[in-house]
Amino acid sequence: MPDVLVFVEYSEGKPVKAALQALGAGSRLATELGGTAIALVIGGDGGELGKKGAGRVLVASGDAIKAYSPDGYARILADQAAATRAAVVLASATPMGKDFVARAAARAKCGLAADCTELKVEGGKPVAVRPVYAGKAMLAVQAPGTLWATLRPNAFGEATSSDAAKIEPVAVGFDAASLMAVVREIVEGVRGKLDVAEAEVVVSGGRGLKDPAGEGKQNWQNLEKLADAIGAAVGASRAVVDAGWRPHGDQVGQTGKTVSPKLYIACGISGAIQHLAGMSGSKVIVAINKDENAPIFKVADYGIIGTVEEVVPALTEAFSKSLRG
Amino acid sequence: MEIVVCIRRAPTTDARIKPAADGKNYEPAGINYDISEYDKFAIEAAIQLKEKHTGKVTVLCMGSKEATKEVRTAIAMGCDAAELLVDEAFRDSWATASALAARLKSLPHDIVLFGWNSVDNQSASTGQMVAELLGLPSVSVAVSMEVADGAAQIERLAAGGKREKYYIKLPAVVTCQKGLNKYRSPNMKGIMAAKKTVVAETPANAPADGVAVLRLQPPPPRADGKIVGKGADAVNELVRLLREEAKVI
Numbered sequence: 001m002p003d004v005l006v007f008v009e010y011s012e013g014k015p016v017k018a019a020l021q022a023l024g025a026g027s028r029l030a031t032e033l034g035g036t037a038i039a040l041v042i043g044g045d046g047g048e049l050g051k052k053g054a055g056r057v058l059v060a061s062g063d064a065i066k067a068y069s070p071d072g073y074a075r076i077l078a079d080q081a082a083a084t085r086a087a088v089v090l091a092s093a094t095p096m097g098k099d100f101v102a103r104a105a106a107r108a109k110c111g112l113a114a115d116c117t118e119l120k121v122e123g124g125k126p127v128a129v130r131p132v133y134a135g136k137a138m139l140a141v142q143a144p145g146t147l148w149a150t151l152r153p154n155a156f157g158e159a160t161s162s163d164a165a166k167i168e169p170v171a172v173g174f175d176a177a178s179l180m181a182v183v184r185e186i187v188e189g190v191r192g193k194l195d196v197a198e199a200e201v202v203v204s205g206g207r208g209l210k211d212p213a214g215e216g217k218q219n220w221q222n223l224e225k226l227a228d229a230i231g232a233a234v235g236a237s238r239a240v241v242d243a244g245w246r247p248h249g250d251q252v253g254q255t256g257k258t259v260s261p262k263l264y265i266a267c268g269i270s271g272a273i274q275h276l277a278g279m280s281g282s283k284v285i286v287a288i289n290k291d292e293n294a295p296i297f298k299v300a301d302y303g304i305i306g307t308v309e310e311v312v313p314a315l316t317e318a319f320s321k322s323l324r325g
Numbered sequence: 326m327e328i329v330v331c332i333r334r335a336p337t338t339d340a341r342i343k344p345a346a347d348g349k350n351y352e353p354a355g356i357n358y359d360i361s362e363y364d365k366f367a368i369e370a371a372i373q374l375k376e377k378h379t380g381k382v383t384v385l386c387m388g389s390k391e392a393t394k395e396v397r398t399a400i401a402m403g404c405d406a407a408e409l410l411v412d413e414a415f416r417d418s419w420a421t422a423s424a425l426a427a428r429l430k431s432l433p434h435d436i437v438l439f440g441w442n443s444v445d446n447q448s449a450s451t452g453q454m455v456a457e458l459l460g461l462p463s464v465s466v467a468v469s470m471e472v473a474d475g476a477a478q479i480e481r482l483a484a485g486g487k488r489e490k491y492y493i494k495l496p497a498v499v500t501c502q503k504g505l506n507k508y509r510s511p512n513m514k515g516i517m518a519a520k521k522t523v524v525a526e527t528p529a530n531a532p533a534d535g536v537a538v539l540r541l542q543p544p545p546p547r548a549d550g551k552i553v554g555k556g557a558d559a560v561n562e563l564v565r566l567l568r569e570e571a572k573v574i
């Protein structure tokens with residue numbers, strides 16, 4: 001059966017958004033192939049997945065899943081891929097998906113199309129398209145057998161369905177003692193901080209904002225206020241990260257995070273090729289820069305020529321007014 | 326300690342990538358190469374482990390013969406020995422991992438270090454696949470690592486800026502992220518050593534790709550943008566456009 005198995009990641013009892021997007025992509029692909037989308041849940045109840053595109057919902061249970069383990073999760077996914085004989089295995093390319101799905105694919109003796117932005121059917125076979133060279137090119141790939149792919153957050157939409165799926169428990173056939181790597185402790189990041197790679201809106205700051213420990217202090221506060229006003233995550237250029245002005249987890253670009261939000265606002269960023277590489281997959285790009293010749297304006301859908309000192313607070317005000325009104 | 330660090334030769338990050346006439350590879354003219362950025366954090370981590378625990382760092386690279394340049398750079402940074410698994414084609418992470426794992430079966434290793442992601446193929450998979458093929462524990466995207474008494478305490482970067490802490494037994498696979506360390510540049514002594522080092526070359530024992538390339542294509546073009554205006558006067562118009570034209574807020 002050309003079924004599509006989708007690993008649906010849960011966090012704090014709820015499916016994460018990127019995982020519902022993967023399930024949406026999986027259900028559309030399954031329809032095209034004439035099969036069923038099967039959700040696999042580890043560490044959640046799978047309750048609402050029938051409404052989100054799943055025709056079947058498998059829920060793993062056992063003492064081996066009490067904490068996340070890359071080798072443990074890989075075994076469960078590879079076992080279920082074999083048991084369901086899925087033609088396609090999908091997961092979201094979140095930090096967790098990127099970690100263990102590669103292990104699972106290798107366990108199944110398969111390759112992996114990582115971080116895909118498009119799935120389609122060509123000549124009856126599933127094809128995955130993934131950005132390479134930091135988005136400077138796209139690679140369309142096909143697998144000889146089962147196609148394993150992880151999907152970039154925000155590149156696919158969620159699905160809705162009739163909720164006819166029944167929950168099928170699957171027992172994990174190994175115990176916790178056999179796991180090689182298990183999370184022992186989770187050190188919180190900044191509380192409630194949105195990850196740039198997962199956010200729908202990203203506001204990034206570059207060297208144009210200046211040193212937050214000196215004359216740039218107000219600029220960075222203004223940037224945070226803008227981000228708060230529109231529910232955005234704050235990103236940064238590498239110049240800013242290398243200067244120690246922002247943590248490296250905020251870096252957007254070829255050697256930082258790849259982002260594909262619906263709105264990316266670049267403030268005081270010149271638009272070096274390595275930066276563009278990480279954000280040119282954004283749906284809409286806005287640039288604020290005082291230099292009208294800055295390369296960022298070449299990729300921006302909308303640009304404002306001006307200083308961050310002047311434009312960023314005004315923009316926060318205009319957004320707040322628009323969201324209120 | 327026997328430390329192995331797997332490095333990849335990749336186009337530099339400022340390379341202009343254009344599809345070649347065959348539609349499957351990129352046009353090689355004018356492309357410069359370097360060690361894939363994150364692999365430099367892996368090299369640095371390897372050298373620091375050697376400095377602390379004594380031992381030997383072996384560089385392992387699958388690639389074309391030209392990759393001896395990148396391998397020598399790793400030696401110049403402070404690695405001790407080098408091996409090139411010669412393979413001229415662009416390979417996917419499955420084929421690469423299989424070839425590396427096949428070699429590692431007879432190459433002593435207490436720890437095998439990788440970059441968390443290559444800057445060209447961007448699969449972020451090769452290290453974990455090698456771990457699975459060798460039956461070793463893996464921690465990916467490491468931002469801190471302490472090794473003692475045949476075990477390692479590692480933190481990896483997880484969703485939302487959280488850090489997951491692992492304690493694993495060696496031998497193990499660790500993939501390295503920026504933040505783990507600051508990598509050094511080659512010094513004079515290293516450069517001299519690199520000149521004298523014999524890079525062992527053996528044909529790579531790589532299976533067929535796990536995902537085969539149908540085509541390499543340019544990214545979808547972006548429509549021309551517009552300058553909305555200058556200074557704070559332009560913000561109301563920008564917000565209107567985002568709301569009514571782009572419909573993103």
Ligand SMILES: Cc1cc2nc3c(=O)[nH]c(=O)nc-3n(C[C@H](O)[C@H](O)[C@H](O)COP(=O)(O)OP(=O)(O)OC[C@H]3O[C@@H](n4cnc5c(N)ncnc54)[C@H](O)[C@@H]3O)c2cc1C
Binds near residue numbers: 254255268291
């Ligand atoms: C191997 C490698 C990997 C790299 N990876 C990355 C990466 O992942 N991500 C990344 O971002 N970079 C990366 N870079 C670095 C990249 O080449 C650039 O150096 C960097 O992106 C520049 O950051 P920036 O735009 O903040 O600074 P700058 O290039 O200095 O630009 C600052 C901009 O701010 C504008 N400006 C100044 N003052 C104001 C003001 N008051 N108001 C408004 N605008 C103002 C200026 O006009 C200018 O355009 C990499 C480089 C290398 C070699």
Ligand SMILES: Nc1ncnc2c1ncn2[C@@H]1O[C@H](COP(=O)(O)O)[C@@H](O)[C@H]1O
Binds near residue numbers: 446
């Ligand atoms: N051809 C190769 N030879 C040796 N190591 C490699 C090779 N390709 C990838 N790697 C390693 O695997 C890591 C992840 O690569 P990737 O899975 O392509 O993102 C790289 O950072 C390298 O450490």
